[in-house]
Amino acid sequence: MIGLWLAISGLIFGSLCSYAAKKQERFTKNWFLIGFVSGPIGLLVLNxxxxLKEEIENIEEDHSLLSIDKI
Structure with missing residues (x-):
């Protein structure tokens, strides 16, 4: 019986993590698995x-500041 509850809660939190990951432009399948295994902790970490798009833009900005071509 406990296994059934764990599976149901895993599906619920996996789905919530997948939905939140899609909104944040992250990999949905990976976050589904993280949510399935870790439950609400995965959802908190994701939030x-x-x-991801903002992180990439910040990294590109940092690289352009360090570019030798501008010297």
């Missing part, structure tokens, strides 16, 4: 992370 704390910034959007």
């Amino acid at each position: 704390v992370l910034p959007r």
